[in-house]
Amino acid sequence: MPNCDETYQDKNNKPANASVWIATVPAIEILRECVECETLIAVDTESDSFYSYFEKVCLLQVSTHKTDYIVDTLAFSDTNEVAALAPIFANAQIQKIFHAAEYDILCLKRDYHFKFKNIFDTMIAARILGWKNVGLGSILQERFGIISNKKMQRSNWGHRPLTAEQITYASNDTHYLIALRNLQISELERLGRLEEAYERFEQLTHVKAFVRHFNPDTYLNITGAKDLDQISLGVLRELFCFRDRQARKENRPVFRILPDSMLIHLATAHLSILHDFSHIHDISRYTVQRYGHAILNAINRGRAMPQITMPHFQSHGKLTLDNNARVRFARLKDWRKQRATIRAVDPDVIVSNNVLFAAARENPLSIESLVAVSDLGQWKAQEYGEEILSVLRK
Numbered sequence: 001m002p003n004c005d006e007t008y009q010d011k012n013n014k015p016a017n018a019s020v021w022i023a024t025v026p027a028i029e030i031l032r033e034c035v036e037c038e039t040l041i042a043v044d045t046e047s048d049s050f051y052s053y054f055e056k057v058c059l060l061q062v063s064t065h066k067t068d069y070i071v072d073t074l075a076f077s078d079t080n081e082v083a084a085l086a087p088i089f090a091n092a093q094i095q096k097i098f099h100a101a102e103y104d105i106l107c108l109k110r111d112y113h114f115k116f117k118n119i120f121d122t123m124i125a126a127r128i129l130g131w132k133n134v135g136l137g138s139i140l141q142e143r144f145g146i147i148s149n150k151k152m153q154r155s156n157w158g159h160r161p162l163t164a165e166q167i168t169y170a171s172n173d174t175h176y177l178i179a180l181r182n183l184q185i186s187e188l189e190r191l192g193r194l195e196e197a198y199e200r201f202e203q204l205t206h207v208k209a210f211v212r213h214f215n216p217d218t219y220l221n222i223t224g225a226k227d228l229d230q231i232s233l234g235v236l237r238e239l240f241c242f243r244d245r246q247a248r249k250e251n252r253p254v255f256r257i258l259p260d261s262m263l264i265h266l267a268t269a270h271l272s273i274l275h276d277f278s279h280i281h282d283i284s285r286y287t288v289q290r291y292g293h294a295i296l297n298a299i300n301r302g303r304a305m306p307q308i309t310m311p312h313f314q315s316h317g318k319l320t321l322d323n324n325a326r327v328r329f330a331r332l333k334d335w336r337k338q339r340a341t342i343r344a345v346d347p348d349v350i351v352s353n354n355v356l357f358a359a360a361r362e363n364p365l366s367i368e369s370l371v372a373v374s375d376l377g378q379w380k381a382q383e384y385g386e387e388i389l390s391v392l393r394k
Helices: 025-035 079-090 101-112 122-128 136-144 150-154 164-175 177-191 194-204 216-221 230-250 260-267 274-279 285-304 323-343 353-362 367-373 378-393
Strands: 020-022 040-047 057-063 068-071 095-098 119-121
Touching: 020 025, 025 068, 025 079, 040 101, 040 164, 040 177, 057 101, 057 164, 068 164, 079 101, 095 101, 095 177, 101 119, 101 194, 119 122, 119 194, 122 136, 122 177, 122 194, 136 177, 150 164, 164 177, 177 194, 194 378, 216 230, 230 260, 230 285, 260 285, 274 285, 323 353, 323 378, 353 367, 353 378, 367 378
Parallel strands: 020 068, 040 095, 095 119
Antiparallel strands: 040 057, 057 068
């Protein structure tokens, strides 16, 4: 049996008596052997989306009943070395406990191609139970008396070495999840909601990882864009494309190049020379020095090519609803709101917008066809199917 409490590497990067730090291939193999003996583990990740255009997993936290582990994913030159943990996540005999699992699952699928079976999401469980506060920080404080440093949520997890405060924060994200899961299991069983929860957890295992693609037409989604004239829209379009190119080049988030509000401001500011930037109070001298000429070039391109016609694209890949379907959709949302009020939960806990949209568009006549045209699970079909069909018949 491996010594699962041993500290493996980089001891100076960890506070005393803290998590086991995993940063070598032998250590990750020992971790896998240790965790394979468990039936419950808690899992979380930390990524660098606040600091990088090309987001990546920077830490993988795993907790058992006895030990907290932190895998420094950036210490491994080959993603296959971290992917050695894949059998754990695909093992149906080991329940993986997350808080707000969808983002973590997407990141782990994207970076390591993990497959998932048997998960438990404490945030979804909290929402099904109707808890007022479902953020992990609030739950830890209310249920365990632990106060988390919220500033750590936007910490630069891609920078090394990490601080002791960062490591403590990361460790706490999984340390209490097993106890929280056990508490929620009891409440879900008492309320008869455990099957509902597990159906939702199972659906989460099938979320698809995606590679980021830039759509140059989505500048229209920026708040205030649709109020601009054709010339300003052309300028906004060119600034939007410049910003994405520059963010990719520097591997920085787009908002760190120019935030959306500044794009709108620049699109209507009538700038011609670098000196004109002095009239814009919210733009830094650093930004003007670094990007001023490129911004002016984008502005000139936009003025030369006004946006005469509005581009057509489907938001989030959704189909549209005709007039009758829109009426059905509104009725379904009213029904869902009433149901949610009775249960004292958020409306989407009852059924998602996607389910209501599909039901309104396809107007199914039976529960079987309702399930076929939407992602409505069997439990919710049994619980709400007839009510949904009744609303559609009105």
